[in-house]
Amino acid sequence: MVAVIKTGHSVQSIFRYNENKVKEGAAQCIGEGNYPAPVKDLNPAMKLNRLLHQNALNGNVRRNSVHISLNFHPSENYSAEKLMKIADAYMEKIGFAEQPYLVYRHDDAGHPHIHLVSIKVRGDGSRIDMQNIGKNQSEKARKEIEKQFNLVRAEGRKNQGMALLKPVAAGKVCYGRTESKKAMSAVLNSVLLNYKYTSLAELNAVLQLYNITADRGSGDSRIFKSGGLVYHILDKGGKAAGVPIKASDFAMKPTLAFLEQRYALNSGGQAFEKKRIRTAVDAVFLSRNRNMKKLAAALQKQGIDAVLRKSDKGQLYGITYVDHVTRCVLNGSALGKNYSAKGILERCGEGALLRENGATDRGLEKGHDRHEEQSQTASEKAYEKALEGIAVKTLDGLFRPEWQPENVPAALKRKPRRKKKRGGSDLN
Numbered sequence: 191m192v193a194v195i196k197t198g199h200s201v202q203s204i205f206r207y208n209e210n211k212v213k214e215g216a217a218q219c220i221g222e223g224n225y226p227a228p229v230k231d232l233n234p235a236m237k238l239n240r241l242l243h244q245n246a247l248n249g250n251v252r253r254n255s256v257h258i259s260l261n262f263h264p265s266e267n268y269s270a271e272k273l274m275k276i277a278d279a280y281m282e283k284i285g286f287a288e289q290p291y292l293v294y295r296h297d298d299a300g301h302p303h304i305h306l307v308s309i310k311v312r313g314d315g316s317r318i319d320m321q322n323i324g325k326n327q328s329e330k331a332r333k334e335i336e337k338q339f340n341l342v343r344a345e346g347r348k349n350q351g352m353a354l355l356k357p358v359a360a361g362k363v364c365y366g367r368t369e370s371k372k373a374m375s376a377v378l379n380s381v382l383l384n385y386k387y388t389s390l391a392e393l394n395a396v397l398q399l400y401n402i403t404a405d406r407g408s409g410d411s412r413i414f415k416s417g418g419l420v421y422h423i424l425d426k427g428g429k430a431a432g433v434p435i436k437a438s439d440f441a442m443k444p445t446l447a448f449l450e451q452r453y454a455l456n457s458g459g460q461a462f463e464k465k466r467i468r469t470a471v472d473a474v475f476l477s478r479n480r481n482m483k484k485l486a487a488a489l490q491k492q493g494i495d496a497v498l499r500k501s502d503k504g505q506l507y508g509i510t511y512v513d514h515v516t517r518c519v520l521n522g523s524a525l526g527k528n529y530s531a532k533g534i535l536e537r538c539g540e541g542a543l544l545r546e547n548g549a550t551d552r553g554l555e556k557g558h559d560r561h562e563e564q565s566q567t568a569s570e571k572a573y574e575k576a577l578e579g580i581a582v583k584t585l586d587g588l589f590r591p592e593w594q595p596e597n598v599p600a601a602l603k604r605k606p607r608r609k610k611k612r613g614g615s616d617l618n
Contacts, residue, residue: 191341192261193280193328197310197320201241201255203458204307208294209234210455216298216383217305220270223281223291240290241307247315256286256320258306263342266302270295273304276339281306283331284323288313298383370423371435377402378421378444385517386456386463392519393449395497395510398424405434406446419446463518464525467511470494471529481538482506499531506531 198204211217222229225240245254260280262268268276277293291308310318336343377400387393394403401424407413413420420434421444437445474480474488486496493515499508509522509531522530528537 191276191332191336192344193324193332194259194261195320195324195328196257197253198255198257198462199253201245201307201309202238204255204257205238205241205292206458208292208305208307211294211296211298214451217294217296218270219292220295220304221274221277221293223278223293223308224288225290229292237292241309244290244313245309245311247313248311248317251311251317254310256306256308256310258308259303260306261301261303264301266342268302272339276335276341277304277306279335279338280331281308283334284327285318289318370432371439374402374421374423374435375440375442378440379442382442382444382449382452385512385519386460387519388453388457390449392510392521395519396512398428398497399495399512401425403430404437404444404449405430417446419444419449460518460520463513463516464520466516467494467513467518467520468525468529471525471534475537482534485534485538506535509534 208217208219212219219229219237222232222237225232225237227236229237245251248254258280260276273295274293277291281287281289281291286308289308289312291306294305294307296303296305310320312318332344335341377397381393381396381400385393385396387396390404390406397403403422403424405420405422406418407420412418419437421437421440422430422434423432425431437443437448442448470489470492471485474485482498486498489496489511493513495512495514497510497512498506499510500506509529511520511522511525511529513519522534527533
């Protein structure tokens with residue numbers, strides 16, 4: 191068994207994520223802990239309100255939601271009753287026995303797993319300290335539960351365990367080597383239900399990593415007008431190979447209507463995912479020698495693929511980041527100007543821009559360098575002149591005499607009257 195613990199700022203987000211899986215038929219809420227009624231008698235509002243009301247007891251806890259997944263070996267197809275016993279035992283061993291929690295069984299991956307939704311605020315309003323809980327309490331609980339319930343042990347299976355948790359277990363599709371439809375189905379089943387994409391372009395950024403693309407056809411084609419969708423296998427050059435397969439011919443029916451539903455589900459906030467990608471990109475540019483190849487290689491070490499979109503002439507006009515760790519797909523423009531195609535080229539340097547545009551003439555590069563030096567000199571002079579102007583204005587303002595009105599009010603000219611002493615007389 192492999193346990194993964196995550197915390198967040200919004201319990202609503204993780205609750206809706208699991209409930210949406212239930213609506214899609216990819217998950218089932220099999221039980222609850224510390225709720226006033228069985229889960230079969232609770233509607234979604236009741237489930238969520240129980241968590242929200244207890245969280246409201248301590249408004250100072252910002253990361254108040256807890257999302258845990260317990261992942262099992264593919265051979266472990268346990269009943270809902272046994273999964274609930276495992277979940278209850280795990281929550282008790284990590285110190286969440288008194289917390290309200292919901293248990294969801296997910297059927298959208300190549301291995302059985304359950305998700306637990308809970309909160310960090312106790313019933314008395316105190317906060318549960320989760321620092322190093324994964325290394326300490328969770329690891330100890332995992333070993334004890336594996337023995338107690340006779341589960342497949344994670345120790346000694348590190349390579350297999352990591353493979354189980356990868357969102358896409360299928361490899362690249364090679365036209366002519368395997369049955370096209372079967373190979374494409376393996377990729378589609380994993381990608382479409384696991385990655386967070388909000389457009390067809392973002393989805394294709396992931397699919398192209400496996401030599402597949404989704405195509406609606408041209409604007410005046412019959413497929414486009416009828417709302418159809420086909421999937422192609424791509425060759426090494428990125429061009430369609432073989433006969434396309436209709437979306438409706440696959441078992442999971444990955445049609446345009448299906449994708450539009452996924453767009454809506456994936457359109458939520460992605461603050462953590464954006465921050466992770468920005469941090470990874472910024473770390474690359476801390477070094478002086480940087481270019482697109484080094485950027486792509488460094489990001490891949492972090493589990494991020496930078497998918498470049500180029501024109502027929504080889505000019506880079508777009509970049510999409512595919513984060514395989516958070517399973518999030520984001521266009522560079524969604525992260526900010528510095529992370530778009532133009533921003534990345536500028537950060538790489540003008541020489542990288544020339545190489546991306548196919549300019550190899552050394553004379554052109556030298557001429558450009560001279561122009562750049564001249565423009566920098568001119569800009570420096572303009573900057574110095576502006577500073578001088580600012581300095582003069584600042585000194586004038588400091589030494590300028592304060593303005594005084596010519597006509598002094600009569601009240602200020604009048605001398606103050608002397609106060610009479612008590613018991614005294616004005617007569618001498």
